Amino acid sequence: MLCIIIKMVTEIKDLILKVSPYHKKRGGPISQHNLVYDSSAETLEPVYFFILDLMNDFGLKPEKLVDNFTSSPGGTHFSEVGMKSSRLQDEAMKIMGSVNTVLRSILNIVYDLKDFKVRLEHYENMKSNDKDRRDAAILSLKQIWLDKVDIDKGNSSIKAMALGQGGFQTLIDAFLVVNSEKDVDKLDLNDRVKRIIKPRIQEFYFWITRSEQELRKRYELEKTYLRSQVSSLKIYSRWVRPYLKSIEDLRMEDRNRSPEIVNMFNTVVFQLTLLGKSKINIHDMALAGELPREFKKFKARRDYFSVVLVDFTFRAIPRQQGLLVGRTDVTFRGYALNQDEIDKLDEEIDKSDMGEIMRLIEGATTESLDLMQKEIDEFLNEDNKKEKKRTDQSNPFLALMGKYNDGDVPAEKKSEKKDKKKAPAVVKPDDWVEANHLRRYVSGEVEGTVFKLFDIYKKGHGMASFT
Secondary structure, three states, rough: OOOOHHHHOHHHHHHHHHHHHHHHHHOOOEEEEEEEEEEEEEEEEEHHHHHHHHHOOOOOEEEEEEEEEOOOOOOOOHHHHHHHHHHHHHHHHHHHHHHHHHHHHHHHHHHHHHHHHHHHHHHHHHHHOOOOHHHHHHHHHHHHHHHOOHHHHHHOOOOHHHHOOOOOOOOHHHHHOOOHHHHHHHHOOOHHHHHHHHHHHHHHHHHHHHHHHHHHHHHHHHHHHHHHHHHHHHHHHHHHHHHHHHHOOOOOOOOOOOOOOOOOOOOOEEEEEEEEEOOOOOHHHHHHOOOOHHHHHHHOOEEEEEEEEEEEEEEEOOHHHHOOEEEEEEEEEEEEEEHHHHHHHHOOOOOOHHHHHHHHHHHHHHHHHHHHHHHHHHHOHHHHHHHHHOOOOOOOOHHHHOOOOOOOOOHHHHHHHHHHHOOOOOOOOHHHHHHHHHHHHHHHHHHHHHHHHHHHHHHHHHHOEEE
């Protein structure tokens, strides 16, 4: 079996050359050391963890940038990984089925709430002081009553009688015109039509009162159900995300042309990359005499870091109980980078396949919900908006109690929120002080750090091959 790295991030050192004009001009790192450890008796894990702990001891705070693999088909590890991946996929698909079910439920609830909101607006407009709006709302509700309620009477409904029976052609117009039982008596119509219209008008206004109450209850219940379904969807999303991430971590690269991968061999090759960085304290270095004394009060426009990149390549043979023995190639590289270059490096890594994988996983779990979030918030935040309207905005002490929310944040704070959107990183060229003092000092610092890491491990293990 064999383990490798994602193509876009295979060579982090190439990305560093891309983002750092200083190292691009140099053509490589400030310092580089290689070591090879080949043993058929000892496992490979101690090599990795010794160097990891050593970097922590040096204050580099390492992070893992690369950890991928590929397996030779004839090896035992290929079968083991395949079985693990299949089980994870089955569990993930079960949870994703639940996610899709809840998502469809949320869609239906949102559409129902929209319909309820339109209906409730008619009831609100009926109470308006604007006569035209009030009359339009009553006509809309009458039409709904004719189509949804009165139609259940069959042949005795207003529409059925007006369209199918002679002598009742004026029923619909009469019903739409009158607004009370007294208005019926004022109509210039025969008594048969008036006797039909009077009870229907009474029934209509009784229906308005009861239907509004029931509709508001149903509206609140649907909002509560929507809130619970959204919570369920978020929970399912959290449950499925580790499965999707693990499935992707177990994905194997196709390296048929690699000479280290022979289909029927039982071989393993890992490739890992650690990046550690340590910020330079200009004030302390000036006090120590390692920088000019004038730098004690100097404020640099950006931070500078000693950056150590450690690449591991493991080629191993799986033994019993998951033990791996074989050959380890370790390369230590040192770089002097400023904050702009590190930000740009993070941006480039995120653009790579590694970042794309995380976006796919995120999209499979929460992106669908995010697309509907605006409409969902419109219903779930209604109570907050009503509470906000009741809050006295003129009270200057409300801010002291944390009463500012999304709707009443001051304009300057809103602009600050907008500014928090991350802009593309820009690497500005070094000025004279940075080029002649800071960069030069950091270069010497990281060169010593890289050699110490290499030398300590070499002396501690008496390894066979070093460069």
